[in-house]
Amino acid sequence: MASCETTTFPTLRTPSGDLPADAPGWNPQRPSAMPHHRYQPVHDRVALPLVDRTWPSRRIERPPLWVPVDLRDGNQALAEPMDTARKRRMFDLLVAMGFKEIEVGYPSASRTDFDFVRHLATSGAVPEDVTVSVFTAARRDLIDRTIASIEGLPRTVVHLYTATAPTWREVVLDRSRAEVHGLIEDAATYLMRRAEERPGADIRFEFSPEVFNLTEPDFVLEVCNSVTELWEACPDRPVIHNLPATVEVATPNVYADQIEYMDRHLARRASVILSVHPHNDRGTGVACAELAVLAGAQRVEGCLFGNGERTGNVDLVTLALNLYAQGVNPMIDFSDIDAVRDVVEHCTRLPVHPRHPYGGALVHTAFSGTHQDAIAKGMAQHAKQAAEQGVRAEEAAWAVPYLPIDPGDIGRTYEEVIRINSQSGKGGIAHLLRTHHGLDLPKAMRPDFSRTVQETSDAGGQELSHKDLWELFRTTYIAPAEDGPVKLVSWSTAETGPGAHRFACTLDLDGRERHCQGSGNGPLSALTDALGTAGIAVDILTYAEHATTTGPGSHAISYAECRVRDTTCWGAGLDTSLLAASVHAVMAAVNRAERSRP
Numbered sequence: 001m002a003s004c005e006t007t008t009f010p011t012l013r014t015p016s017g018d019l020p021a022d023a024p025g026w027n028p029q030r031p032s033a034m035p036h037h038r039y040q041p042v043h044d045r046v047a048l049p050l051v052d053r054t055w056p057s058r059r060i061e062r063p064p065l066w067v068p069v070d071l072r073d074g075n076q077a078l079a080e081p082m083d084t085a086r087k088r089r090m091f092d093l094l095v096a097m098g099f100k101e102i103e104v105g106y107p108s109a110s111r112t113d114f115d116f117v118r119h120l121a122t123s124g125a126v127p128e129d130v131t132v133s134v135f136t137a138a139r140r141d142l143i144d145r146t147i148a149s150i151e152g153l154p155r156t157v158v159h160l161y162t163a164t165a166p167t168w169r170e171v172v173l174d175r176s177r178a179e180v181h182g183l184i185e186d187a188a189t190y191l192m193r194r195a196e197e198r199p200g201a202d203i204r205f206e207f208s209p210e211v212f213n214l215t216e217p218d219f220v221l222e223v224c225n226s227v228t229e230l231w232e233a234c235p236d237r238p239v240i241h242n243l244p245a246t247v248e249v250a251t252p253n254v255y256a257d258q259i260e261y262m263d264r265h266l267a268r269r270a271s272v273i274l275s276v277h278p279h280n281d282r283g284t285g286v287a288c289a290e291l292a293v294l295a296g297a298q299r300v301e302g303c304l305f306g307n308g309e310r311t312g313n314v315d316l317v318t319l320a321l322n323l324y325a326q327g328v329n330p331m332i333d334f335s336d337i338d339a340v341r342d343v344v345e346h347c348t349r350l351p352v353h354p355r356h357p358y359g360g361a362l363v364h365t366a367f368s369g370t371h372q373d374a375i376a377k378g379m380a381q382h383a384k385q386a387a388e389q390g391v392r393a394e395e396a397a398w399a400v401p402y403l404p405i406d407p408g409d410i411g412r413t414y415e416e417v418i419r420i421n422s423q424s425g426k427g428g429i430a431h432l433l434r435t436h437h438g439l440d441l442p443k444a445m446r447p448d449f450s451r452t453v454q455e456t457s458d459a460g461g462q463e464l465s466h467k468d469l470w471e472l473f474r475t476t477y478i479a480p481a482e483d484g485p486v487k488l489v490s491w492s493t494a495e496t497g498p499g500a501h502r503f504a505c506t507l508d509l510d511g512r513e514r515h516c517q518g519s520g521n522g523p524l525s526a527l528t529d530a531l532g533t534a535g536i537a538v539d540i541l542t543y544a545e546h547a548t549t550t551g552p553g554s555h556a557i558s559y560a561e562c563r564v565r566d567t568t569c570w571g572a573g574l575d576t577s578l579l580a581a582s583v584h585a586v587m588a589a590v591n592r593a594e595r596s597r598p
């Protein structure tokens, strides 16, 4: 046995950022000329709070409260913000899907946003069990306008935000830590006072320390705790502390540590709803939200299909369906995901990428042969197990390779699951012919047809639909029975005794008619005998047949693999009579072989 020495791989980065001269031989990568030294790791940008983390060993067993912010954060990222009609369409979709708290706008920011909140207040569009949330910066003039917008709404959350991270304090707000804290306390107090002027209105509060993920942990804690106190939070009237990764800057474990720190240290924890609001700058927004929930987050703000500033807000579709795929009810209805996608595309005027998790047009589709083979076998196995258990296929436990969830659960059809191009294999092709045309090709015939399909798609460079496949099958294997050098002009069979058959026919051999007869232990052996009398030696090597559908009027299909002289070919026949189908299958094989003779 070969022995293996323990190798310690050197770290690839030197203080100057270059690859060390002794980089291991297995890795031939070399430094690029890009100025990576301009950027700092997150650990040098902000104090990170936790070492004794517990989130890695937890599991998510119920969904958080989902809060869509499509109508605010998503909307503010659009080149053409939604008008009232589009906003209303999105709002109605969110309600229909089961969201119970919905951020509907930044009413002090624009007439359109203000008017939409007024529209909700006056149109009766907000169901009894839905709370709308409105967003405002920590400025008295903007708070006044916000409060004016919600007049008449029975339940609201007013969401107040101010950036707390050092760069924002210095560059944007031009205020010290204490001054920013003062600004927040002033705005929170003012908001509380304005809300108290409406004793009957059910107004709750949310606070977001914008850029939480780059803020010193002790400062965020100090600010949030003072806001909790100012707003007199109690378990019956909890405040929402929403901790955004406004610009994603670190691996998701770092965000999870930050959230677990807050979860453990927030004052009056039972009076606080801990919320997260990840963006997706590093492409890990979903992971951030999931790990944050493990770390104690109870509420997640995001957008459908991840619309939002820059690379977007965290995608609620992926988050919810990730839970679904783990057997957890997401408490949101995605049973018609294409309808959801249509509304989102209409309202945002942005396309959803075809590879977008769960909702993209191509995410349940396999083009490649081995995947198709596995899916086809998996689907057949699934149907069989469901039948054995006496349940409908839609109810049986799902374990089909390459398909994390049953596409049918989110309103997709199985038509799109297997699509054929030059990378496809016999399993996928057979699956399409079976599911769409009722043909169950014999296993031995599949490689033969697969070669024909591959030649065709290679030549055209294009995808073949199931209709194309059927047409190719028909012209390749069925049509030659009537379109070749050996035609059956007329024929008949008779059973002349027990196990004895006669086949009489008139053949058209390249324009010359000839009458033949043959006998055998079945009609097909009698046919080959008749052909032999015309000088065409035929052996039937493989034969299969079945009905293409059930019930009266169903067609029969026969498949025959024949050695004709020294050439072996497959043929097929389709007819309402099984005997006719089998005779045509043999004649098709004969003609294909005869055609291929020099």
Ligand SMILES: CC(=O)SCCNC(=O)CCNC(=O)[C@H](O)C(C)(C)COP(=O)(O)OP(=O)(O)OC[C@H]1O[C@@H](n2cnc3c(N)ncnc32)[C@H](O)[C@@H]1OP(=O)(O)O
Pocket (backbone or CB within 6 Å): 073, 076, 106, 108, 109, 110, 136, 137, 138, 139, 142, 161, 162, 163, 172, 173, 174, 210, 246
């Ligand atoms: C992370 C996020 O998504 S935050 C939300 C971002 N969304 C939007 O900005 C969309 C809507 N915004 C707007 O329409 C406008 O910015 C308005 C109407 C709210 C305010 O407009 P203006 O009064 O013209 O101010 P402007 O947009 O230039 O905002 C900058 C001012 O607000 C201050 N400011 C910024 N954020 C906050 C805040 N959260 N709390 C208090 N003041 C703030 C800035 O320091 C700056 O003040 P300065 O003028 O004294 O330097």
Ligand SMILES: CC(C)C(=O)C(=O)O
Pocket (backbone or CB within 6 Å): 073, 161, 208, 209, 210, 211, 242, 244, 245, 246, 247, 277, 279
């Ligand atoms: C202030 C909040 C909630 C926000 O939109 C963000 O930080 O991205």
